[in-house]
Amino acid sequence: MGKPDTADLEGRIIAHLGTRVRIKTAQGVVEVKPPRKSAGWAVGDIAVIRGGMGVEIRDRKNELNRVGGNGEKQTLAANVDLVVAVTACGEAFKLGLIDRFCVTAFRMGAGFSIALNKMDVEGADRQLMEARAYETLGVPVYPVSARTGEGMEKLAESLSGKICALLGHSGVGKTSILNRLAPGLDRAVGEVYGKSDQGRHTTTMSLMVELPCGGAIIDSPGLRQFNPVDIEPRDVAEFFPGIRDFSGKCKFRDCVHMTEPGCSVRAALADGRLDAQRYASYTRLLESIRTNAAKKGWE
Ligand SMILES: Nc1nc2c(ncn2[C@@H]2O[C@H](COP(=O)(O)OP(=O)(O)OP(=O)(O)O)[C@@H](O)[C@H]2O)c(=O)[nH]1
Ligand SMILES: [Mg+2]
Ligand SMILES: [Zn+2]
Structure with a gap:
């Protein structure tokens, strides 16, 4: 019965x-x-x-949010253990986007790593060097090729037992990676046009797929833009790769490391301990958080 x-x-x-x-x-x-x-x-x-x-x-452990097209909060996934930023050799390494994913992941209490896909294409080694810079900031980097299978075992090991969300531009190969990790799935992948970075937005629906090694992957549509929500400007540094190490000794506790006197982050920038690119990416994110907040009348 x-x-x-x-x-x-x-x-x-x-x-x-x-x-x-x-x-x-x-x-x-x-x-x-x-x-x-x-x-x-x-x-x-x-x-x-x-x-x-x-x-x-049920109550969520956490939620992966961004500012959606209408300026409202959009929840891409819930109860995520690990956010994996997927990027690809042969297209510009979008450090700003990766930093935004990273801040979001740390802020929601999830882990964060980078999968550098398309290691089979020309110039991959140079891009791997760029990506490797994140390892010194405590972010694991996995060079892979969904085409040849290179590096997939190590990546799979890092995902095992976790609920993982793959995030990245259209065409970087998120679905191709998933197809490698979950053989038999055969989810549609799309061609990338000519030399441009633009994917076709082949994946239109978020889907969670269980992995043979335990855990699951959430494959979502490519993101053109990613602005974090629910984060105050003064909290960004705490989650920002490479900034946090310098932010503890500022004169003001609520220092956002822009124009305040006695700022230890800008001191590190001035004497070269902090990479100028890192700081520029930080200020760009801070600006867009402020702009969004102003639009919504949060401030
Ligand atoms: N050379 C090479 N091409 C790859 C690799 N992985 C994926 N591709 C190709 O890249 C294109 C895009 O792959 P998808 O897996 O659809 O990319 P996606 O990130 O899921 O894209 P959206 O669903 O649009 O967000 C396809 O033509 C794939 O065959 C790889 O490791 N090497
Ligand atoms: Mg896809
Ligand atoms: Zn400061």
Whole structure:
């Protein structure tokens, strides 16, 4: 005899289909509607199903948010253990974007690493050097090629047992990496046009896929832009790779390391201990956080 259908069923949201979500439960995969269109349910959430309807989600450990197109908070995923920034050889190394992912990951209490894909293309070694600079800042870097399989074992090991979100521009190979890690999945991957950096935005829906090595990967659509939310300018330095080490000795406790006197970050910049590129990326992020806040009237 089956359970009465009034019993609550619980499961993890593994895909977001727009108006419905796909939930993996102990009794198989089901699709339900969130109670309201604006409920903000995300891949990674644990949802409760009652009488065939999605009714609520359990408290989240954390949420991966960004400022969405309409200026509102957009939750890309929930309950994430590790954020992996995917970048590719043969396209510009977008350090600003990586820093934004990093700040977001640390701020939400998740781990952060970088996967440098397309190690099979020309000039890859030079780009690997650029990426390796993050290792000295405490961020693990995994050079891989989804095409040849190079480096995939080490990457897989680092993901094992965790819920991992792959983030990056369209065309860097997020889905290709996932297909390598979860053979048999065969998710569609897209061609990149000519020499430009532009991918085709092949992936249009976030999807969580369990890994043979334990854990799961969330593959999401390529991001053109990424602005963190819920972070105050004075907290950015604490999560910013390479800045934090210098920020402890400023004269003012709420120093944002821009124009304040007695700033130990700018002292480090002046005598060359802090890389100028790092600092420039930091100030750009600070500016965009302030701009967003001003737009929303937060300040
Ligand atoms: N040379 C080379 N090409 C790759 C590699 N990985 C992926 N590609 C190619 O890069 C293109 C984009 O790959 P996708 O996996 O669709 O990229 P994505 O990041 O998922 O893109 P979106 O879904 O649009 O965000 C495809 O043509 C892939 O075949 C790699 O390691 N080396
Ligand atoms: Mg994709
Ligand atoms: Zn300072």
